[in-house]
Amino acid sequence: MPRPTLLAALAGASLLPIQPVFAHGFAGPHMFVSTLIIDDPNVADEASLPTFSVLPQPNNGGPVSDLYAAEFEFDKRITENFGFAINGGYRWLTQPDTKTANGWENFSGTLKYKPYVNAEHEFMMSVGVVRNFARTGANGSNGGTLGNDDSSSTAPTFYFGKGFGDLPIGWARAFAITGELRYQIADTKLKVIGTDPDSGNPLFNNGTWNQWSGGLSLQYSIRYLQSQVKDFGLPEWVNRLTPLVEVAWSSPASRPNQSSTQYLIAPGIAYTAETYAVTVEALIPGNKQTGSHVGVIAQFHLYFDDLFPTSLGKPIVNWWN
Amino acid sequence: MRRGALIVLAMLAQASPAFAHAFLERASPPVGSEIAATPPELSITFTEGVEPLFSTIEVHGASGAAVSTGTPHVAPGNNRRLTVELPKLPPGTYTVIWHVTSVDTHKTEGNYQFTITH
Numbered sequence: 075m076p077r078p079t080l081l082a083a084l085a086g087a088s089l090l091p092i093q094p095v096f097a098h099g100f101a102g103p104h105m106f107v108s109t110l111i112i113d114d115p116n117v118a119d120e121a122s123l124p125t126f127s128v129l130p131q132p133n134n135g136g137p138v139s140d141l142y143a144a145e146f147e148f149d150k151r152i153t154e155n156f157g158f159a160i161n162g163g164y165r166w167l168t169q170p171d172t173k174t175a176n177g178w179e180n181f182s183g184t185l186k187y188k189p190y191v192n193a194e195h196e197f198m199m200s201v202g203v204v205r206n207f208a209r210t211g212a213n214g215s216n217g218g219t220l221g222n223d224d225s226s227s228t229a230p231t232f233y234f235g236k237g238f239g240d241l242p243i244g245w246a247r248a249f250a251i252t253g254e255l256r257y258q259i260a261d262t263k264l265k266v267i268g269t270d271p272d273s274g275n276p277l278f279n280n281g282t283w284n285q286w287s288g289g290l291s292l293q294y295s296i297r298y299l300q301s302q303v304k305d306f307g308l309p310e311w312v313n314r315l316t317p318l319v320e321v322a323w324s325s326p327a328s329r330p331n332q333s334s335t336q337y338l339i340a341p342g343i344a345y346t347a348e349t350y351a352v353t354v355e356a357l358i359p360g361n362k363q364t365g366s367h368v369g370v371i372a373q374f375h376l377y378f379d380d381l382f383p384t385s386l387g388k389p390i391v392n393w394w395n
Numbered sequence: 396m397r398r399g400a401l402i403v404l405a406m407l408a409q410a411s412p413a414f415a416h417a418f419l420e421r422a423s424p425p426v427g428s429e430i431a432a433t434p435p436e437l438s439i440t441f442t443e444g445v446e447p448l449f450s451t452i453e454v455h456g457a458s459g460a461a462v463s464t465g466t467p468h469v470a471p472g473n474n475r476r477l478t479v480e481l482p483k484l485p486p487g488t489y490t491v492i493w494h495v496t497s498v499d500t501h502k503t504e505g506n507y508q509f510t511i512t513h
Contacts, residue, residue, distance in 0.1 A: 244427070303507070304426055304428075305422065305428070380415040
């Protein structure tokens with residue numbers, strides 16, 4: 075099993091299972107924008123195509139490896155509040171003094187159901203199951219180097235979003251928070267199967283470990299401020315901006331494991347147009363186990379419900395209506 | 396698999412032009428503003444065209460009582476601007492609650508306040 079790589083986590087692999095499932099959704103007048111390192115609570119017809127990222131890896135004082143990724147996601151509603159998502163991508167890991175490793179990520183799929191929206195209080199919650207399919211991307215030692223798991227896993231997940239429109243302070247009402255909490259269960263648990271006779275280090279099977287993970291985003295909607303609180307006469311392009319900061323975390327929940335608690339902080343800004351959104355965030359490691367240098371992530375996001383409102387942007391059950 | 400791909404292609408081929416959710420772009424009286432006297436009408440300009448038959452604008456006084464307004468209508472040739480007539484209102488803070496359906500059937504909603512000072 076390779077050393078955990080943080081970007082593997084961003085792509086939904088076993089270590090920091092921050093699934094880049096990105097959607098926008100309304101709870102009353104508050105729209106939650108697409109988030110890049112955690113999933114958002116909405117079920118939608120959207121695509122992230124592509125998401126680019128680069129993240130220097132933990133180096134323990136030595137030369138730094140950089141992990142690049144180009145990823146995609148497709149979200150589709152089956153009914154109004156029930157849908158699925160498919161994630162995949164390609165990675166390049168530059169390694170000092172050796173050849174760059176590259177290959178496909180393992181694919182993952184999500185089923186998500188949004189049972190509750192409270193428009194008056196700008197609240198939304200949903201539940202989902204994320205399945206990471208092992209050996210659908212690069213495997214063997216190359217896949218391991220890139221952070222792909224050899225064991226599939228399943229992660230029940232809870233999502234929520236809450237606008238601050240209830241607050242009595244006008245400017246503060248433009249804030250919103252979204253979050254997720256998930257527990258990842260490995261199909262094959264990691265086990266010690268012996269000892270390396272040369273190094274004396276333990277040898278492991280191809281399994282992985284269970285883990286908790288989650289995250290929060292804090293968003294400030296200029297659109298909400300302008301249309302709900304006070305119109306300051308700002309240009310329209312400014313009204314489309316949403317500064318935000320995301321925080322993601324993961325922690326092993328079973329032993330043995332080959333990871334540790336990791337934190338990632340991602341401040342950035344989203345620009346939301348009629349049919350697309352562009353978001354750029356810095357990736358700041360929260361501890362040494364996560365990394366020692368700042369990376370960056372950027373995404374181009376398409377809203378199919380706005381691009382194709384009478385066809386691909388409708389729930390599948392309504393395609394023949 | 397091939398049949399599924401053909402269905403998707405057919406659906407994309409018949410896709411209508413891109414529209415989007417209707418957000419409040421500008422309002423008169425402006426959102427959060429203080430004005431001296433009641434204007435003859437209240438209008439909201441949205442980022443997309445709206446369907447007046449499926450859109451509402453309500454105005455409520457500080458006590459929560461609804462103000463009698465006319466039926467929402469759009470200006471000829473400009474379906475982005477939704478308007479209602481206003482009666483003469485006493486000084487106070489008023490809340491506007493709007494629900495609109497954009498021309499591509501997306502629904503959005505919002506509310507804001509304005510104050511009449513004299």
